[in-house]
Amino acid sequence: MLIYKLLKGICSLIENLRVNKGTKKMKLLMYITITVLMSINTAYAGDIIGTVKATGTKDSGNAIIFLEKVEGKTFSPPAEHAVMNQKNLTFIPHVLPVVVGTTVDFQNSDDVLHNVFTPDKCADNFNLGTWPKGQIRSFTFKNPGCRPVLLCKVHPEMEGYVVVLETPYFAVSNKDGSYSIKNVPPGTYTISIWHEKLKGASVKITVPGTGSVTQDFEIKK
Amino acid sequence: MKSTFSFVLSILLLTGLSLIVEETQAIPSFARKYKTSCSTCHYAFPKLNAFGKAFKNNGYRYPAGQDPEMTKEEPVSLGADAYKKVWPNAIWPSDIPGTEPIAINAIGRFHYDNAVNNSKSGYFEIPSVFDFFYGGTLGDKISYFGEVELTNTADVEYQFAVNYDFAPGFHLKVGKIGLEDATPDHLTLTATDYNVGSLQNQSGTWQLTDGAGGGMQLWGAVNGPGGKGGLTYSVGIGNGQSDVTNFDLNKKKDVYGRVTYKIGGLGETGGTEGQASNQSAFYIDNSLRFGGFAYSGTAISDSTTDKFSVVGGDIDWWFQRLNLTALVMQMKSKYLGKDRTSLAYFIEGNYVIYPWLIGRARYEYTDTDIHDNSNQVANNILPGIVVMLRANVRLSLEYLKPLDKSRKADDSLIFQFNFAF
Numbered sequence: 166m167l168i169y170k171l172l173k174g175i176c177s178l179i180e181n182l183r184v185n186k187g188t189k190k191m192k193l194l195m196y197i198t199i200t201v202l203m204s205i206n207t208a209y210a211g212d213i214i215g216t217v218k219a220t221g222t223k224d225s226g227n228a229i230i231f232l233e234k235v236e237g238k239t240f241s242p243p244a245e246h247a248v249m250n251q252k253n254l255t256f257i258p259h260v261l262p263v264v265v266g267t268t269v270d271f272q273n274s275d276d277v278l279h280n281v282f283t284p285d286k287c288a289d290n291f292n293l294g295t296w297p298k299g300q301i302r303s304f305t306f307k308n309p310g311c312r313p314v315l316l317c318k319v320h321p322e323m324e325g326y327v328v329v330l331e332t333p334y335f336a337v338s339n340k341d342g343s344y345s346i347k348n349v350p351p352g353t354y355t356i357s358i359w360h361e362k363l364k365g366a367s368v369k370i371t372v373p374g375t376g377s378v379t380q381d382f383e384i385k386k
Numbered sequence: 387m388k389s390t391f392s393f394v395l396s397i398l399l400l401t402g403l404s405l406i407v408e409e410t411q412a413i414p415s416f417a418r419k420y421k422t423s424c425s426t427c428h429y430a431f432p433k434l435n436a437f438g439k440a441f442k443n444n445g446y447r448y449p450a451g452q453d454p455e456m457t458k459e460e461p462v463s464l465g466a467d468a469y470k471k472v473w474p475n476a477i478w479p480s481d482i483p484g485t486e487p488i489a490i491n492a493i494g495r496f497h498y499d500n501a502v503n504n505s506k507s508g509y510f511e512i513p514s515v516f517d518f519f520y521g522g523t524l525g526d527k528i529s530y531f532g533e534v535e536l537t538n539t540a541d542v543e544y545q546f547a548v549n550y551d552f553a554p555g556f557h558l559k560v561g562k563i564g565l566e567d568a569t570p571d572h573l574t575l576t577a578t579d580y581n582v583g584s585l586q587n588q589s590g591t592w593q594l595t596d597g598a599g600g601g602m603q604l605w606g607a608v609n610g611p612g613g614k615g616g617l618t619y620s621v622g623i624g625n626g627q628s629d630v631t632n633f634d635l636n637k638k639k640d641v642y643g644r645v646t647y648k649i650g651g652l653g654e655t656g657g658t659e660g661q662a663s664n665q666s667a668f669y670i671d672n673s674l675r676f677g678g679f680a681y682s683g684t685a686i687s688d689s690t691t692d693k694f695s696v697v698g699g700d701i702d703w704w705f706q707r708l709n710l711t712a713l714v715m716q717m718k719s720k721y722l723g724k725d726r727t728s729l730a731y732f733i734e735g736n737y738v739i740y741p742w743l744i745g746r747a748r749y750e751y752t753d754t755d756i757h758d759n760s761n762q763v764a765n766n767i768l769p770g771i772v773v774m775l776r777a778n779v780r781l782s783l784e785y786l787k788p789l790d791k792s793r794k795a796d797d798s799l800i801f802q803f804n805f806a807f
Contacts, residue, residue, distance in 0.1 A: 253458075254420070254426075276656070276657055278661050295661055297658035297660070320423065321423040
């Protein structure tokens, strides 16, 4: 991130240079340097791809695959709120991974009353009450490792999950089980999988500086 | 579901409970249609919560035109919607439910009273009754609701009504009609019927729960200011006293009307306007509802006319976990040259201890002839408890205690089991 900001600043500086014979050469040289540096920077991020095979559920979707930690680094939550919608008597998305500290907006998009609460202590047993269609109530998830279930006291069949993580390196598996986590700094990490009904798992993984590494999971009850 | 069924069967075998009849409107076919829990519409089935009433007031549809998107069981089209443009050169398009909208409610009871040989004993009714319900919508303007009740005494009772739903504020109902909302025996959580519903005219040929038989009813509901509460009304004309084949037994038609006004709470036709709150539960609807009703009818017994009328009022108060309902009714009956005035009322409280555990009590008073001091009044209290084993499995225990010394020995205990699927 630091390198990227540095390069961006240099590029801006170059563009502001007066164009004359001397600066033209210098500009060209600097662009080449930047291109090389950029290449080096790009080389320091790899992807994690794989497939989840879930046994005991309708499909292999809605598993969350994530890096437990990146040693020596903490990640700030995004300024933009995450959104969990309530539409047609369902939570959308069904599972929502967020970085610790993220505020989630719960929106009622139905013309019926909805409620959001959780019985889980790690999310303070919050109960957001009831609110009209189109309006939002929010909650900030502060405890890493918390996976609170979200329920509606008006419609007992509704169920959703927020999964609070320590890194922004996560993915939600598709119905066919495929997933990918992009732009992971090279290194060795613990990668884990979480599913609302199936047993999770953790393995060590080494992410290369270039290309991708494949990590498949098989999960069951 | 399988484990629930096994558990229920075990209970039945252990206790030897019978399945017995009770009017009810628990319709799991709606739960299937919308893929939603019974408690979306029911406080504890069959008693409706505020949303259940709004759903009914919309002609068994979701409020605010949301029904198509809320319907998760795809209906079968009986014509593309665009055929509306072709009319009258085509049949107006409609649809039918994707699966047969039938639901079953089985009810079992164990009694402990002095009904057998006038001495206290416990007894079962096995096997007894299944209620088959069918309810749903046909397109966006027609809805229907009916019931076939099969009893262990080989009785078959049935009713059916079709609504043309112009708007939530205006429906035309044709079929079995009556003041069922005023005396909701079919919505009570007790095995014992409401006294007001079973109060009969002098000839014993009519009671409020019989309704007006076959006929027509205009009815509707509108929300109050700010989307809260609101007005409901119904006026109807029907055969009144009918025989088992639904033929009118007298030339006179019965007429009735009812109006209610609800202050606060969910709008009578639903929606979310004005519904912001810091709490929420399917059994909470802080509101106060007043109602009034009148019925005028004619019945015949042994070629003698029994001209009768009913007026009454009711209150339905919901506050947090508490629901208090009270109804008072006066009946006048002119038969064999005698004018008789009867009075009946009840007050009932339900308290949600947990969403699956409800404590309840009812006090009821019935005086069949208020001008006859020698007439015996019925003066009862009915404490009880309701346990929702699952959203569709209900157990209840109730005790009827007569408060009159002369009827002291008529106390009774009823354990009831309801299973809807």
